[in-house]
Amino acid sequence: MTATQAVSGPLPRIRVLRRRPIGFRLTLIVGLGFVALAALSALAAPLLAPHPPEAADLGARLLPPAWLRPGAAYPLGTDAIGRDLLSRIIYGARISLEVGVLSVAASGIAGTCLGLLAGYYGGWWDELAMRAADLQLSFPFILFAIVVIAVLGPGLSRIVLVLAVTQWASYARLVRSETLAVRETDYIQAARAIGLADRRIIWRHVLPNALGAVSVLATLSVANNILLEAALTFLGLGVDPSIPSWGGMLADSRNYIQTAWWDSTFPGLAIMLTVMGFNLVGDWLRDWLTPDMA
């Protein structure tokens, strides 16, 4: 019989046929490519930028990109006071990544810790943390940002603060539900039965189960927070306008939209590609962790 044959011989490896969406691997490669490009710009800005980002050449105001005006020293053209657009875009990557990564780290760590404690111990602490999370999530982000910036004034640290405070609740909820899902499993019960300390159980057995979902949320949040920072800076509620940032460059370009299209096109392209990079990596992570959802 086939059954005995199968048992006697070496078991054939069964390849589970999972249908990945079209372009599954491409997603990761393209995404990592854009993220790497932004990270490289941020880290090596002084080496890559052809001009200092603040150097204004008043004789070369609003010059078009080099391919429209051969012989120009400015590859992507210049802005209204003659600063090199490419150099400012390269330096601008610093602000975007700084805000994106710092805000996600702050809210992610705080939210994960709260979620672990709430899910593992339950009780009044759980109730308190979840009510606070509900409250935070029902406060519209933009209104929270307007009030905080009106009170504290604009600036990079304030943006990170606003983003971190408004987003911890998503992590707390996510991690809590993951914790509840594993809390009653046999291996956690076993760990408890052999007398492991709660701290060790949470750290070594509960947290690793939640990290997958957290990493997806964190990656997508970096993308989202870069967008939010750019929008706030564009509105004048964000980072200092004297620092080169993509949102600030777009705000500056608005008066010249009729004459200098490059001014309002390239900084936005930089935001879009970077954000898309993080979104692609996040999507890939999610599909990879939960194949049947794709």
Add this chain to the structure above:
Amino acid sequence: MIRFIAARAGGALAVLAAITLFVAFGIRLTGDPAVVLFQGAAPSTEDIKRIQHALGTDRPFLVQYGAFVADALHGDLGTSFRSGQPVTGMIVERAGPTLALGLGGMFVALAAAFPLGAYAATHRNALADFLIRVGSLLGLSFPNFWLAIMLILIVAVRLRWLPPSGYGGPGSLVLPCVTLGIILASTLVRLVRASLLDTLGQPYMRTARAKGLREGRVVVRHGLRNALLPIVTFVGLQFGALLGGVIVLENVFAWPGLGQLALQAVTYRDYPVVQGVVVVLALGVVLVNLLVDLSYGLLNPRVRVSS
């Protein structure tokens, strides 16, 4: 059902109380309005005391907050530091354009996301599905204000089809609403697709087909209708994000709405106006969320029973 409504309304009230407390407290941290009124001139201590008394800012915070809530319930949100006009009147004047933009954007988003999402779900992993997914990803990665600038650049500056900015006439609504709609639809289309894929795998879909219903009818009547629940929740929760989009786009399109009013008030440190606009907008978002919660209970009897 009545207990369900009462619980949800109580929750909404708590949220609103927390938001107004936060706003009122935060605004009072920014410094003494009596000093702000002098705009840099050096007032004497008596002058300041007199003005504090006139403004009522010498009373304890909770008393001031109570007075603010009582006045707000009578429709009085205070007086603008800058213009001296009542804040309520300023808000009423600006509410129309904001509502027009928000509802228009939502309409465009729903009109685009449902057919596209349904098509992607029924043609899973086909080329069109891939293209719709890529399109949604692009939409998610576009900064909304940059999409607005690009549309202005192409449609208004190059082609001269529509006015680049300003409010007035149906033509001026098109660009802002389409921009907002594209951004919202990018998230929505993914949700419609995922939610519909979920229902398409259910046994009742096979039953519907076995009855001999046409495929289109099966998808719309049995699939989409059941896929609607998570979508309704999501659309409700999106109102906070929608508000963010509206405020940014009002800025790009020089739209005379509430967002512009609030941003100008922040610049001029006109705190009664900031406070009034934030409270009114928060009220709007909380009410919409409450309505969504309640409609969820109506659409899905299981929710009512379990709560």
